[in-house]
Amino acid sequence: MAQTFYKYQGTGNDFIIIDNRLLKFDKNNTKHITGLCDRRFGIGADGLILLENHDELDFKMIYFNADGNESSMCGNGGRCITAFAKQLGIIEKTTSFEAIDGIHDAVIEDDMVSLQMQNVANVLVTKGGLFLDTGSPHHVQIEHRVDHLNVDKLGAEIRFSGLYGEAGSNVNFVEQLDDTTFKMRTYERGVEAETLSCGTGVTAAAIAMYHSNKSSEENITIKTKGGNLNVSFKKTDNGFENIWLTGKATFVFKGELS
Numbered sequence: 001m002a003q004t005f006y007k008y009q010g011t012g013n014d015f016i017i018i019d020n021r022l023l024k025f026d027k028n029n030t031k032h033i034t035g036l037c038d039r040r041f042g043i044g045a046d047g048l049i050l051l052e053n054h055d056e057l058d059f060k061m062i063y064f065n066a067d068g069n070e071s072s073m074c075g076n077g078g079r080c081i082t083a084f085a086k087q088l089g090i091i092e093k094t095t096s097f098e099a100i101d102g103i104h105d106a107v108i109e110d111d112m113v114s115l116q117m118q119n120v121a122n123v124l125v126t127k128g129g130l131f132l133d134t135g136s137p138h139h140v141q142i143e144h145r146v147d148h149l150n151v152d153k154l155g156a157e158i159r160f161s162g163l164y165g166e167a168g169s170n171v172n173f174v175e176q177l178d179d180t181t182f183k184m185r186t187y188e189r190g191v192e193a194e195t196l197s198c199g200t201g202v203t204a205a206a207i208a209m210y211h212s213n214k215s216s217e218e219n220i221t222i223k224t225k226g227g228n229l230n231v232s233f234k235k236t237d238n239g240f241e242n243i244w245l246t247g248k249a250t251f252v253f254k255g256e257l258s
C-alpha cells in the first residue's frame, strides 16, 4: 500500500512528514531519504520527519537532514510535527512528545506553534563568535549587514573548518536591528546550504545576543528570510531555562510515495 506523506513548512524551513506509527518506513535507507528530499528528483525538503508512537507521551519525533542521516533536534520541525499531530487528530491544543534531545512541550493556536526547547547551560566563546547547543550545535557570529553575505560559502568554511570536529556545527550570521530584534541567516549542517530559517539556530542566536549583552530582554524577535520567530527564556544561575520558540507552522500539501 502506498505511503502518504505530508509537506509542512515552518517559517520557510520545509519538511516531509510521515505518520510512521505502523513502523513501515525504512529508516536505514539513506539514499531513499536523500531522494525524497531532493528538490529536482524528489519531493524536495530541508529534512524528513517521522511521527511514531510513544509509550507514555503523545508521540515520538525522528528527524533526518536532507543528506539522509538522522540528526540532532530540529526546532522548526518540532513546531511542524505538532501541527501535523493536530491535523491527524492525535492532539488538540497542547502536547508533550519525545525527540532525540529529550521531551518537548508544545502549544498550538491556529497556525502558530510554541515549542519548549531544552535548557541551555553553557554559551562558549569560539573563533569569531559564540557556540551553544540548543538541541543542535550552533556557531553564532555578529555581522553589520547579513543581506550581502555569501552564506553558502562562509557557512561551509566555518562548518568544515575543523573548529567543531568531525560533527561540525550549524552556522548563524546575526545583525542587530534594535534591542529586541535581530535579522539572521543560517547555513545548516546536513542540508549543506542556507535554509530560510532554522529553529534551533534562532533559539541559539537569541540566547547568544542576551548573553553578550546586545539585548537586555528575555523575549527576542528574530527576522529570517522565511519569516519572524520569537524566542522567550529565563536567565537563571544554571544558564537559560523555560525557553520557548514561537512561529508559524503551515501544512502545504500531501501526496503518496511512489
Ligand SMILES: N[C@H](CCC[C@H](N)C(=O)O)C(=O)O
Pocket: 013, 046, 047, 065, 071, 072, 073, 074, 075, 076, 077, 136, 137, 170, 188, 189, 190, 191, 197, 198, 199, 200, 201
Ligand atoms: N541541520 C540541523 C538539524 C535541523 C535544525 C533546523 N532545521 C532547526 O529548525 O532547528 C543539524 O544537523 O544540526
